[in-house]
Amino acid sequence: MVVDINLGLKALGAGLAIGFAALGSGIGQGQAAAAGVGAVAEKEELFGKSIVMAALVETQAIYGFVIAILIMVLLK
Amino acid sequence: MFYPARMVKIKVVALDRYEKALVEALHELGAVELRGSAGGEEPEHVKRRGRHLLELIRRTDALLSGLALYERIEKRSLLRSLFSRGAGFAYDSGLLHEKRAAGYLSKLEHRLNRLQEARSRLEWKIEREVSARDTVRSFEGFDIDLSSLRDSERTFVTAGTVPVENLEDLLSELGPRHISVFTRSGETHATIILIGLLDEKYPIIGSLLRHGFERLFIPDVRGTPAELLARYDRDIAELEEERKKVLKELEDLARESLGSLLAIREFLGIERERWDAQRLFGRSKRTFTLQGYVPAKLLDEAAAEIHRATEGHAVLEVEEPKTEEEVPVMLDNPGPIQPFQLLTRTYALPRYTEVDPTFLMALWFPLFFGIMLTDAAYGILLLLLSWAIMRGFESGGIRDIGRILFISSVWTIVLGLAFGSFFGDLLQSFLRIRFGIFNILSRADLALLMAVALGLLHLNIGLALGIRDKIARRDLRGLVYDRLWIILVETAAGLWLLQGALSLGSVALAVVLLAILMRKPGGIGPLEINSFFGSNLSYARLLALALATAGIAMAVNAIGGLFLGSLLGGIIGVLILFGGHLFNFVINAFGAFVHSMRLHYVEFFGMFYEGGGREFSPFKAKRRYTKKGGA
Known part of the structure; x- marks a missing residue:
């Protein structure tokens, strides 16, 4: 069986890019969501804002995701 | 508008x-x-x-x-x-008058008090009877009139329980010292009533205590326990009946x-x-x-x-109100756009002189939502769901969300058809039907480019509004430091991309840009170039969520497909397809909503919108039960 080392390294790189980004983003999102739950318990009308706050942190995961796609698609 | x-x-x-x-x-x-x-x-x-x-x-x-x-x-x-x-x-409309209402309240208070008093009196009586019955119940089985169990000049009476195993021993120890003993044995304890001479009281009580005697209170009532219990039961039942009537x-x-x-x-x-x-x-x-x-x-x-x-x-x-006044704000949009006011309001109401971004939200929000969900079948599900919400709620925030989802579902269906997605690749993988322009999963690079381009367009609309706002407020510093440099960045980047290499023009632009940003108070001006690109890249989430929807759907189809073939497998496979797609639909519709909101609140509003207006709250009678004019 012929294994393409390039493809393997690309997949590894893409995996690391999205993996670490998602890890950090997940930790942050956990903190934001926990604070959001606390805020909503005190003031229910903050629900919308809390969700946006939690989603705010997701951006870093999306950057990682973009990098992963770029690695897979653009690197020859 | x-x-x-x-x-x-x-x-x-x-x-x-x-x-x-x-x-x-x-x-x-x-x-x-x-x-x-x-x-x-x-x-x-x-x-x-x-x-x-x-x-x-x-x-x-x-x-x-x-x-x-x-x-x-x-x-x-x-x-x-x-x-x-x-x-x-x-209700009686004649009561909607201060004096008559006061009279009605007094009458009602009187009736309520009377009934509540009757109720608590009855409950107190019932409690008393029940506790009396419990006392008599200890003597159940003795055929003695309880009123005869009284101390006399020469004798005393006591009653109580002893453990069954001590009874024989106790009786033999008491011997002839007592006048008479009545006993009745239960499972673990025997009840005894003892009549003895006063002179012998202390030795007798001593023997009793040694055998684990626990004294019982002899109630001061006339009649045998059997008669008494029957009477209590009857009384309690009568009182309960009365109580029910009062209730x-x-x-x-x-x-x-x-x-x-x-x-x-x-x-x-x-x-x-x-x-x-x-x-x-x-x-x-x-x-x-x-x-x-x-x-x-x-x-x-x-x-x-x-x-x-x-x-x-x-x-x-x-x-006309003066410009420095804090004029209350009332959003004013035509019917189809109105539900989106909810989204504007969730962020902040515009100031009185500021642009109301609701109409832009109404244009872009459903589009972004549609892109992130991009599945014709999920779109149809959403259409049905939003229709049910609109049917169920006549007004209020939930109805607004229903209407927003309704418009969004149309985009979802259109884009789903355009990109060939119906429950993911269900039709392709099971029925070999192919449709749509291209598949996002296989052309992620193209989709990424489209997402970022769409983001650039969106951001520039915001930028144009921001520039307009700064000019209207004659805020020249803000105009140059917060807005104009972005145009320079875009021009420089555009030149670079078009010419394929750094040219004199783009370098010159970059120098001017740096010169402006270096002068910006705070000293970290040049870093803002980063934040602009960050904002633009953030629109990559349009693609990311679309890919996630399509990817999970594909995985569900693949797992479900493994089972198809036999009858039992078919049932399991269909269950997996049903559950999987339901999960995917809910989680991604939620995600699409939240992320569309976020793209507007963070990236888009960041370009021009501040908000902070105070809502117009008219002096208005709110009626639910009564009608105007008291009729």
Whole structure:
């Protein structure tokens, strides 16, 4: 069986890019969501804002995701 | 549509005798936000009336909460609200009058108190009888009149229990010292009644205690235990019957008076609001002054109402609000756009002079939502869901969300068809039907480019509005430092991309750009170039969520497909497909909503929108149970 080392390294790189980004983003999102739950318990009308706050942190995961796609698609 | 509704300021001066009529007319019209006017003390009768109203409201609330124990006050469940409309309480409209309401309240208070007293008296009696019965029950089985168990000059009586195994021993130890012993054995304990000579009392009690005797209280009643127990049971049953009758009466009272009470409460609340409004008036000896804001398009209506209520004896002044005033904000959008006001409001209302971003939200939000969900089948599901929501809720935030989802679902279906997605690749993998322009999963690079390009367009619309806002506010520094440099960045990047290499033009632009940003207060100006690209890249989430929807759907189809073939496998496979797609639909529809919101709130609004306006809150009678004019 012929294994393409390039493809393997690309997949590894893409995996690391999205993996670490998602890890950090997940930790942050956990903190934001926990604070959001606390805020909503005190003031229910903050629900919308809390969700946006939690989603705010997701951006870093999306950057990682973009990098992963770029690695897979653009690197020859 | 592009700005909050235009407001004008009005000032009305009228004679005191028209005060009541005018307040009532404006309250029912609900178009004027009242403001305080300087001058004059409120007259004594106004103060007194306020205290009186407050007292009546307190009494009504007390009655409502007292009666609520017996009749559940209007708790409409979600399910019921889907199928029925309107509260449907009957009330006597003649009671919507302060004096008559007060009379009705007194009568009701009297009846409620009487019944509640009767109820607690009965409950106390029942408790007493039950405890007496429990005492007698210890002597059940003895055929002795309990009144005969009394100490006499020479004898004493005691009763109690001893463990069964000690009974023999005890009796032999007592021997002839006692006059008589009656015993009745239970499973673990025997009950004994002992009559002995007073002289022997202490030795006898000593023997008893040694054998684990526990004393029982002998009740002071006449009759044998059997007779007594029968009598107690009968009495308790009678009392219970009476108690039930009283409870029934309380329930009837609650049912018959609840409608009227709710109507009275609403009527009093409205009267109280009117009283509150009157305190804002400025006063002279015979006249009063009121001031407020009116949406310009309702001015004619308000003026006509004022004219009618004062029979033409009022002075009405109208003026444009000054720019430095904090003018209340009323969003003013045509019907289809209105539900999106909810999203604007969730962020912040615009200031009075600021652009109302609702119409832009109405354009872009459903598109972004559609891109992130991109699946014709999920779109159809969402269409049905939003239709159900709109059917179930006549007004309010949930209905608005239903309408937003309805428009979004159309985009979802259109884009799903365009990119060949129906439950992911269900049709392709099971039926070999291919459709759509291209598949996002296989051309992620192309989709990424489209997402970022769409983001650039979106951001530039925001930028244009931002520049317009800065110019309108004559904020030159803000214009250059916060907005114009972005155009330079875009031009420089565009030149670079087009020419394929750094050219003199783009380098020159970059130098100018750096020079501007270096001068920006704070010293970290150049870093903002990063944040602009970050904002733009953030639109990659459009693709990311679309890919996630398609990817999970594909995985569900693949796993479900593994089982198909046999009957049992088919059932399992279909269950997996059903559950998997339901999960994917819910999680990604939620994600699409939140992320569309976020793209607007963070990236888009960051370009131009500040918000912070105060909502227009008109002086308006809110009615649920009663109708205008008390009818």
